[in-house]
Amino acid sequence: MMIVTTLFLISYLSIIDGQYLQMLQTVQSTINHNTATLSIMLQEILRRLPKDQNIAALREVAFGKRTKQSSDDYRWPSVAVDGNLNSFSRTQVEHSPYWEVDLGRDYLIKRIDIFNRKDCCGDRLHDLYITTGPAHNQMYPCAYYKGPGRTGEHLVFKCHHSKYARYVKLVIKGKESLTLAEVKVYAQDD
Template sequence: MQQLVFIIVYCICFMSACQITISGGKDSLDVVKGYERLESKVDTLIAKLDRSLQIPNVKDLKKHHSVIKNVALKKRTQQSSWYAKTRTLLNNICCATDYANDGNPNTFSHTDYENLPYWWVDLGHVYDIKRIEIINRIQGSNGDRLHDVDITVGRSLKEMSLCAHYKGPGKTGEHLVFRCNRQMSGRYVKVTIKGKEYLQLGEVMVFAPEISE
């Protein structure tokens, strides 16, 4: 800090072309006044420097560095159809739509065998999507049913854009991680099979910066 003060003093003196002389009478008084003005300028510059170097507090850091979390967990969902229209199949692990985002990868959603089966989640707010993760159905040997999948993101279900495509086929219990081909924001995330198939999802997770309510 002493070196910094010296540099500041030097700069002020240089810019002001100040001269320090030792003499008596009026000249001595001028030197004292010059010192006082110089000291005032130095104090002002040091105060400005301290403010510019001030470390932000924890609240400020939280505003700019939000926690990334799964914002799809237990949010409102819907699928194109509901296989067997039951929650109790296979010892209560199939087949309701909310089984795909209940936080338990052992349960899974399940549609009928149909053309373009889909599942979507309403995140409740518009988020900056960082990544989307899908856990394929864990039980059984039908993991290969997950193929030719479009993952879309949008602010409404009428304005969805492609985030990523998965050719597949998947494997039972496989954990897939997708990052959108560009920065995307949205309230809805939709998973669709482009063809005729069952859509079975063990868990769909959407990771984004948390929004303060």
């Protein structure tokens, strides 16, 4: 209703000696000026905020690293760390399918992002255990995701333990196919 009223008002105003055009130009100029002023104010506020030295910078450490998974269903595990959200890794339907990345050295892992497939099958991601560790026989829980996931979903998991890890492993408990578009592992910058 408000749109119809506004259109009627605009039509009426445009008839009256071109005053509508002048008024519209004035409003647009004011909005542009206010937007620029707010942007400058925000930049100044951010510049003046004290930097917290206790907040560590995180960097992504899994891109292009060596991967493996419990089985291959015409999709290789390495595509889950290739930076392309349109590709995906996939295991066969099996009991406790897993995917793992070897980071090459130990990192203090703080966060793991998982991107679900964009085209279908998001609900396959469920009952997911995420573990990290310095060796295959020393894996520690990072997070658990009950699910089910949604197609195209971006999930973020924070690892609250303070353990260094070289390996990140994702395991679905139960019979399923583990499908991942992308996995990003964020570690504290040394």
